[in-house]
Amino acid sequence: MTNPTPPPxxxxxxxxxxxxxxxxxxxxTAVDDMTLSIEPGEIVAFLGPNGAGxxxxxxxxxxxxxxxxxxxxxxxxRPVDAVARGEVAAVMQTGGLLKDLxxxxxxxxxSTLFAHSRPVDEVLxxxxxxxxxxxxxxxxxxxxxxRLRFALALLSDPLLMxxxxxxxxxxxxxxxxFWAAIRExxxxxxxxxxxxxxxxxxxxxxxxxxxxxxxRIVADGTTAEIKAMASGRxxxxxxxxxxxxxxxALSGVDDVEVRGDTVIVRGKDSDGVARYLLTQTxxxxxxxxxxxLEDAFLALTSDDxxxxxxxxxxxxxx
Amino acid sequence: xxxxxxxxxxxxxxxxxERRVPPLGGLNATFLRLEVRRSLRNRRxxxxxxxxxxxxxxxxxxPQINKHIDGPGSPSIGPYIMISxxxxxxxxxxxxxxxxxxxxxxxxxxxxxxxxxxxxxxxxATKLLxxxxxxxIAVLVMMVVGALFGVRMPAHIxxxxxxxxxxxxxxxxxxxxxxxxxxxxxxxxxxxxxxLGIMAFFGGLFQPVSTMGHSLQxxxxxxxxxxxxxxARSPLTHESVDAVAIVNMLAWVVVFGFGAMLxxxxxxxxx
Numbered sequence: 187m188t189n190p191t192p193p194p195x196x197x198x199x200x201x202x203x204x205x206x207x208x209x210x211x212x213x214x215t216a217v218d219d220m221t222l223s224i225e226p227g228e229i230v231a232f233l234g235p236n237g238a239g240x241x242x243x244x245x246x247x248x249x250x251x252x253x254x255x256x257x258x259x260x261x262x263x264r265p266v267d268a269v270a271r272g273e274v275a276a277v278m279q280t281g282g283l284l285k286d287l288x289x290x291x292x293x294x295x296x297s298t299l300f301a302h303s304r305p306v307d308e309v310l311x312x313x314x315x316x317x318x319x320x321x322x323x324x325x326x327x328x329x330x331x332x333r334l335r336f337a338l339a340l341l342s343d344p345l346l347m348x349x350x351x352x353x354x355x356x357x358x359x360x361x362x363x364f365w366a367a368i369r370e371x372x373x374x375x376x377x378x379x380x381x382x383x384x385x386x387x388x389x390x391x392x393x394x395x396x397x398x399x400x401x402r403i404v405a406d407g408t409t410a411e412i413k414a415m416a417s418g419r420x421x422x423x424x425x426x427x428x429x430x431x432x433x434x435a436l437s438g439v440d441d442v443e444v445r446g447d448t449v450i451v452r453g454k455d456s457d458g459v460a461r462y463l464l465t466q467t468x469x470x471x472x473x474x475x476x477x478x479l480e481d482a483f484l485a486l487t488s489d490d491x492x493x494x495x496x497x498x499x500x501x502x503x504x
Numbered sequence: 505x506x507x508x509x510x511x512x513x514x515x516x517x518x519x520x521x522e523r524r525v526p527p528l529g530g531l532n533a534t535f536l537r538l539e540v541r542r543s544l545r546n547r548r549x550x551x552x553x554x555x556x557x558x559x560x561x562x563x564x565x566x567p568q569i570n571k572h573i574d575g576p577g578s579p580s581i582g583p584y585i586m587i588s589x590x591x592x593x594x595x596x597x598x599x600x601x602x603x604x605x606x607x608x609x610x611x612x613x614x615x616x617x618x619x620x621x622x623x624x625x626x627x628x629a630t631k632l633l634x635x636x637x638x639x640x641i642a643v644l645v646m647m648v649v650g651a652l653f654g655v656r657m658p659a660h661i662x663x664x665x666x667x668x669x670x671x672x673x674x675x676x677x678x679x680x681x682x683x684x685x686x687x688x689x690x691x692x693x694x695x696x697x698x699x700l701g702i703m704a705f706f707g708g709l710f711q712p713v714s715t716m717g718h719s720l721q722x723x724x725x726x727x728x729x730x731x732x733x734x735x736a737r738s739p740l741t742h743e744s745v746d747a748v749a750i751v752n753m754l755a756w757v758v759v760f761g762f763g764a765m766l767x768x769x770x771x772x773x774x775x
Contacts, residue, residue: 250618270621271523278619282612286542298534299620301524338616 199262201226201346201377202247207256209242209401216242218401219256224379226261226345229372231392231409232381233483239401240381241279244350247379248276261345272300272342277335277349285324289315292323293337300342313337314367329360336367347371349380353387365391385483397483419456419476423469425449436462529623531630539604539634544641549600552697553642557593558649561585564710569654573712579740583657586650587665588709591736593642594673595709595729596700599693601635602680602764606692609684609771624772628681628764635677636670643670657740664739672732675753676700678760679728685767703729728756 202224209217217239224230232240245251246258249265260268268274283292293310297303310316313333323331332352339347349368353361369391372378382388388395388409395412397405405412418440428449433442438455449469451459456474463469526532543549569582605628608614617627643666657665683696704710706720707727716724724730731753738745 248619250615269619270525272621273523276619278615282608282616284542284608284611284613286545287538291538291542295535295538296620298532299526299530299617299622301526301621335616339619 199226200224200259201228201261202379203257203259203262204243204247205257207243207246207253207258209239209246209251209253216401217246217253220401220403221256222396222403222406224346224377226377227375229378229391229393230380231388231395232379232398233383233385233388233395234381234398235383238398240383240398241350242401243398244276244278244348244381247348248274248278268346272302273344274346274348275339275342275344276347277332277339277352279351279354283323283331283334286322288320288322289326289330289334289337290319292334293341296338297341302343303341304343309337309340312340312367312371314363327360329356329364332356332360332364333367336364340371344376346377346379349378351381351383353382353384361387418452418454419474420450420452421456421459421463421472421474422448422450423463423472425463425467425469428467428469433459433462526621529626530621531626535630536633536637539630540637543601543604543634543638548693552693553593553597553600553638554645557589557596557642557646560592560710561589561646561649562653566653579737582650582653582655583661583740584712584737586646586653586655587669587737587740588733590643590646590650590666590669591673591729591733592704592709593646594639594669595676595704595732596697597638597642598635598673598676599680599683599696599700601638602631602677602682603684603692603696604634605631605681605684606687607684607690609688610690614771624768628768631681631684632677635680636674639673639677640670661739665736668738669732669736672735672753675728675732675756675760678757678764681764682760682767685764685771703727708733725752728752728760731756 200223202222204220204222207217207220208215220239220243232243234240242251246253247260247265249269258265260274263271263273265274287295290306290310293306297306307316310319313336315330315333315337318326318330321330323334326334336349336352347368352368353364356364365387368378368380380387380392392409394408395405396403397412424447426447428442428444430442430444430449433439433449433451436451436453436455436459438458439451439453441452443450443452451463453459460472460474463472565582565585569580571581572578573581573584605614614627618624647662647666680696683692687695689695706723707729708716708724709729713721713724713730725748731749731751734743734749735745735753737743
């Protein structure tokens with residue numbers, strides 16, 4: 187187990203409880219000993235490049251596939267049981283729609299499959315597609331079809347909503363409208379987990395970001411934490427025999443790395459570090475570079491086993 | 505408690521109803537009705553299911569409805585062809601109902617349904633029932649058209665032949681499911697339609713088996729449509745229902761049903 191598990195909530199139930207889960211497809215390990223807990227009410231972004239294992243993890247959370255090892259529980263139940271009770275619902279990339287039904291018919295048909303269901307008109311309204319209820323699905327745009335999938339996911343009033351790359355293929359305006367609907371819905375207290383490879387979506391809509399690479403969680407923190415960690419600068423200079431202890435002791439320094447004659451100092455006060463290096467040491471060829479969330483994302487999720495300049499984050503696995 | 509934290513709201517959401525699993529794995533009448541309505545919305549389906557058999561009937565039987573097939577005492581041509589065409593209509597309707605799973609798998613709708621409480625068995629049952637409803641409509645349409653063309657038979661023959669044509673077509677509902685799980689193609693019926701025509705021809709729906717050549721007669725007895733055809737016409741022809749017809753029908757129900765079940769289980773297995 188590589189990731190610390192937060193204590194369960196007062197009611198003892200985690201919204202999502204993934205423990206030591208591994209999923210292999212032949213020789214490929216898509217998800218590698220993953221442990222992840224989501225508390226009720228959290229909005230979590232599952233962020234990673236294509237092929238990182240996001241969809242595989244989501245599939246296991248929905249009971250569409252089974253892990254080779256480890257367990258997955260949704261509000262304390264097996265995923266298939268949670269789906270059967272409408273406790274978890276999802277907007278999937280792959281879920282198809284019937285072209286020869288209208289929007290409203292699709293919702294009505296799906297609503298008959300649940301023991302409890304919200305009224306058809308209500309979910310159409312909340313997904314923002316009331317006006318196109320009588321339109322054939324085959325005549326709807328990609329964004330409208332995605333809102334229809336969202337409406338279907340709202341029917342059972344799920345405790346957990348899972349969205350897998352929900353806005354891929356949408357234009358900018360469609361994405362904004364879609365997220366507005368999700369955000370409004372999440373304010374009612376629903377737990378939301380969405381997989382995405384858009385950094386700005388994770389940044390704008392999640393309370394917590396879980397970064398995943400090669401089937402492993404490489405960083406897990408609140409959006410603010412990750413941004414703070416990523417917002418530092420690094421100072422790079424040529425300095426043989428650098429005194430790492432002295433550099434580490436400087437105010438605002440997070441990390442000192444020595445590579446041969448080069449020293450890299452990461453921290454919030456790059457000016458202070460630069461002043462020290464240039465005045466107190468024989469450092470030369472000094473360079474200051476800025477990190478942003480994008481750098482952190484790229485560094486943490488690139489496929490190299492030991493990514494150059496990876497930023498150590500708290501609650502980091504592996 | 506002063507303000508409702510998201511967590512408190514989430515807990516309230518969790519408690520607000522005792523969440524249950526739907527009865528019968530999600531099988532229900534509204535679902536079935538929408539499925540039938542959706543099938544009837546498809547123009548190609550309408551043509552193949554209803555227009556085609558009616559046109560065939562009008563072409564073959566129209567000019568000679570009251571003539572006898574084989575001299576005085578033998579059945580008249582009109583009822584004979586009408587019943588055969590009813591079987592043909594039911595065959596196409598039931599197959600297309602079952603084969604809907606091909607389209608739905610190709611479109612990803614079956615995957616969407618797996619995010620609902622609908623059990624896979626309830627899904628297949630709905631497809632089977634939809635197929636049978638379409639088959640019933642096809643039989644009724646053919647019989648109404650036959651009556652309008654002047655076909656006259658004793659009431660019990662209408663009922664018995666109609667029931668046999670309809671219920672016997674379960675062979676083809678199973679066939680449709682089998683093919684539906686075999687071919688994940690949106691246009692599966694384009695392949696199956698001509699195949700059904702060939703089966704109907706060699707199975708004796710378009711001409712009486714007794715008028716075929718010797719080897720064709722033997723081939724006919726192995727066709728999936730042979731059994732249901734003989735059974736549906738037997739109230740009219742007064743032929744005793746031979747064992748070959750019964751064995752033929754049961755064998756094909758078992759073959760297609762079992763094949764569909766194997767493929768269905770392969771399809772819904774969680775990996």
